[in-house]
Amino acid sequence: MSSTLSIEPISSRQALRMARRAEFNRFVSRFRRNRLGMAGLAILILLVFCAIFAPLLSTHDPYLPDLAKRLSAPGAEFWLGADELGRDIYTRILYGSRLTLMIVLQVVVTAAPVGLVVGAISGTYGGIVDKIFMRITDVFLAVPKLLLALAFVAALGPGIFNAVLAITLTAWPPYARMARAEALVVRNADYVNAARLAGASQAYLIVRHIMPMCLSSVIVRMTLDMAGVILIAAGLGFIGLGAQPPLPEWGAMISTGRKFIFDQWWVATMPGIAIFLVCLGFNLLGDAMRDLLDPHLRQRG
Amino acid sequence: MIRVENLNVTFGAATVVRDVSFSVAAGESFGLVGESGSGKSTVLRTMMGLNRSWNGTIEIEGAPVKSTGRKDLARRAQMVFQDPYASLHPRFVIARTVAEPMRINGIDNSEQRARELLEMVGLPGAFGFRFPHELSGGQRQRVAIARALALSPKVLLLDEPTSALDVSIQAEVLNLLSRLRRDLGLTFVIVSHDLAVIAHMCDRLAVMRDARIVETLDRRQLQEGRLVEDYSRELLAASGDV
Amino acid sequence: MSDKPLVDVENLHIAFPREDGGWHEAVRGVSFSLLAREKLGIVGESGSGKSLSSRALLGVLPEHARMSADRLRFDGIDLLQASPRERRKLRGGRMSMILQDPKFSLNPVLKVGRQIMEAFRIGYPALSGAETRRRAIDMLEAVHIRSPERVMDLYPHQISGGMGQRVMIAMMMAREPELLVADEPTSALDVTVRTQVLSIMDELVTRRGAGLILISHDLKLVSRFCNRVLVMYAGRIVESLRADEMHNARHPYTRGLLACLPSIQSTGDPLPVLQREAGWANPEGQP
Structure with missing residues (x-):
């Protein structure tokens, strides 16, 4: 008996890990059957790949101007053409993917958790806590996202860091709303009641039961939101309040290309295509995630 | 053991339980039978402190529910819910579900004990590492029973424990409950819409309708058909044997 | 009762795609017929295919289901050949379904x-x-x-x-309707209302000459209300018997189901537990 006791905890942990891995494998195999989702994932993997290996993949220096070759058409030297300072657009798009990815990641690690926590607390406690939290959320939701971000950037000063901060401040309220709606359902579920009957505190219920159940909706929403975040970041860049020159931010690149759009269409179009592709990738992935994770869709199926 | 006196429960303007009184002796099994919406489940949930707006007296092992702490109450009485598909955390493996009440109450060795409990309800060994969606309805209800026993309560409140199950599975779960009651000396309060289930499981029962208890009987009175109220007779007629 | 069947189903198969790409056969070769003025009960546990069989008749199977049959007829109309429009028209008028x-x-x-x-x-x-x-x-x-x-x-x-x-x-x-399919119509109802609802359905059958298929897990209810009962297990009909002969059921599954029902006259002894045999799911397993 004593010998089995010393072995048991390890083996049970292994068994648990195996059970989890089996769950994960099932998820992966279901995901792989969704072709559009796989396409979206492929686009995003390409984005990450470009961001990491930008120096190796690039053909020029992203910042060094070469005025003699300004506005060169796409060709053997400049695959996607050159901009108004003679910089290679292909190289700048590669480096720009780093900025895009950074913005996306920062928003993910800030806005979604804030929204999740606010929403879960609000939905679980209800009453006055709920009222206060949700009215604050309403205030943020009442102002158009881009406008609010603009106001923040105007107050904080232009720059990529401030742009990210502004986007985060505008991005969390929808997550709070959604997490609250989920929490309202989950808090009355019998498995939560069972934990309550065992004497669990509200904090325990929120962390262990309610937040994990809101998580899948948050992930789906997050993936679908990423396209919007990228567009807002590009929008801020476009009007000169986001990333500042000479940073190769896609929105700012389109902005400078605007002047040449009729004669040198590639200057604005190439970063535009990059934005389009990445947004498409996030949307396709988001749709696939929703098909797999959304609890409401699941029940129907 | 259990005393409920003049219990009234209101949801907003509606009174869902009106003036309900009954008592259950230690080791006894008491049934509440009635249709959906008659208030019988609400009585159970209120006894466990899941409703707030009620008045009257509820005592479990002499402890008044209103003024007893949640954790103290948890060790006296536990509940098994009706829908085995909704009462287990979908993301937890079942050993964790069973161990959870012990973790919350800081009981040592909860993993080991969870394994023992699962074995006691007929789910030995590797079952513990399955997720609820990998189990059948009957197996899930066994898990819920194991979880309810985790804190070794003396009282088990069962809310339609088998109504979501097929009849052959129902028989297995009812047999398990009877065995546990005998072996562990438990006191049961069972809620069901099925008079035959109550007759099989309970020594005494109360018939509820429209938020009230219309009649309280013992098993013998029921079997001999000595019923006073028309409604109870109708229930009995509908549960006649094949 | 006329002797031309209102409903005639032969060798019905229904399958669903499985996660691994194979097919799960939920209904495996079910044949039955129903006369006008007849009340047919279909009993079985969840997953036995009892609801699917009559859904196929009405043409309301889930989209991803695959169905085949040798014969599927309603009042002489070949439902296998009928266009979706015709079937919709039948559903709206001559066939009806009551859900739980x-x-x-x-x-x-x-x-x-x-x-x-x-x-x-x-x-x-x-x-x-x-x-x-x-x-x-x-x-x-x-x-x-x-x-x-x-x-x-x-x-x-x-x-x-x-x-x-x-x-x-x-x-x-x-x-x-001339055919009424009632899928657990009374499970959600109070006993008092249940009796009324059953009597209304009974009236439709006896006075207006409709055929009724009552799908239920409740053996007691079906045996009391219907003329004939089909017992389904694992996608097959294991036994077909007259409702008043229920207590004389021969198949061990039917007998097992009846035995494990708790009774008012219970002595408190453990209920007999159904011991399933692998053979029941095969056609040869029928006694």
């Missing part, structure tokens, strides 16, 4: 009265508005709804589950 949960069957944004009147209009397009309303109210009365005039003006969420179920039944009856 009225919540999913009533349109939540239309008043109850309007939905019943619409059902009448399908059956009797020539009726005037006032006449349709009068008939709808009569129909609600027939399903024992008190103050039907008031109920006509309510939305589905304003009525109780039991009342919703009776409204559903009123809608189905309004069309005077």
Whole structure:
């Protein structure tokens, strides 16, 4: 008996890990059957790949101007053409993917958790806590996202860091709303009641039961939101309040290309295509995630 | 053991339980039978402190529910819910579900004990590492029973424990409950819409309708058909044997 | 009873795609027939295929299901050859289905009265508005709804589950179907209402000559109400017997199901537990 006791905890942990891995494998195999989702994932993997290996993949220096070759058409030297300072657009798009990815990641690690926590607390406690939290959320939701971000950037000063901060401040309220709606359902579920009957505190219920159940909706929403975040970041860049020159931010690149759009269409179009592709990738992935994770869709199926 | 006196429960303007009184002796099994919406489940949930707006007296092992702490109450009485598909955390493996009440109450060795409990309800060994969606309805209800026993309560409140199950599975779960009651000396309060289930499981029962208890009987009175109220007779007629 | 069957099903198979790409056969070679004025009960546990078999008849299987049959006929019409439009027309008029949960069957944004009147209009397009309303109210009365005039003006969420179920039944009856499929129609109802609902269905069968298929897990109910009972297990019919002969069932599965029901006269002894045998799922396993 004593010998089995010393072995048991390890083996049970292994068994648990195996059970989890089996769950994960099932998820992966279901995901792989969704072709559009796989396409979206492929686009995003390409984005990450470009961001990491930008120096190796690039053909020029992203910042060094070469005025003699300004506005060169796409060709053997400049695959996607050159901009108004003679910089290679292909190289700048590669480096720009780093900025895009950074913005996306920062928003993910800030806005979604804030929204999740606010929403879960609000939905679980209800009453006055709920009222206060949700009215604050309403205030943020009442102002158009881009406008609010603009106001923040105007107050904080232009720059990529401030742009990210502004986007985060505008991005969390929808997550709070959604997490609250989920929490309202989950808090009355019998498995939560069972934990309550065992004497669990509200904090325990929120962390262990309610937040994990809101998580899948948050992930789906997050993936679908990423396209919007990228567009807002590009929008801020476009009007000169986001990333500042000479940073190769896609929105700012389109902005400078605007002047040449009729004669040198590639200057604005190439970063535009990059934005389009990445947004498409996030949307396709988001749709696939929703098909797999959304609890409401699941029940129907 | 259990005393409920003049219990009234209101949801907003509606009174869902009106003036309900009954008592259950230690080791006894008491049934509440009635249709959906008659208030019988609400009585159970209120006894466990899941409703707030009620008045009257509820005592479990002499402890008044209103003024007893949640954790103290948890060790006296536990509940098994009706829908085995909704009462287990979908993301937890079942050993964790069973161990959870012990973790919350800081009981040592909860993993080991969870394994023992699962074995006691007929789910030995590797079952513990399955997720609820990998189990059948009957197996899930066994898990819920194991979880309810985790804190070794003396009282088990069962809310339609088998109504979501097929009849052959129902028989297995009812047999398990009877065995546990005998072996562990438990006191049961069972809620069901099925008079035959109550007759099989309970020594005494109360018939509820429209938020009230219309009649309280013992098993013998029921079997001999000595019923006073028309409604109870109708229930009995509908549960006649094949 | 006439001897030409109202419903004739032979060798029905229904399968669903599995996660691993294979097919799960939920119904495996079911054959049965139903006469007019007959009440046929189908009993079985969840997953036995009892609901699917009659859904195939009405043509309301889930989209991803695969169905095949040697014969699937309703009143001489070959349903396998019928166009989707024809089948829809049959469903709206001559065949009807009552589901367990009225919540999913009533349109939540239309008043109850309007939905019943619409059902009448399908059956009797020539009726005037006032006449349709009068008939709808009569129909609600027939399903024992008190103050039907008031109920006509309510939305589905304003009525109780039991009342919703009776409204559903009123809608189905309004069309005077020749075939009524009732899938656990009374599970959500109080005993008192249950008796009424059953008697309304009985009236449809005996007075108007319809055929009824009652799908239920409740052996007691089916044996008391129906003429004939099919017992399904793992996608097959394991036994078919007259309802009043239920206690003489021969198949061990049927007998096991009957034995494990708790009884009012219980002595408190453990209930016999059904011991499943692998052979029951095979055609050769039938005694």
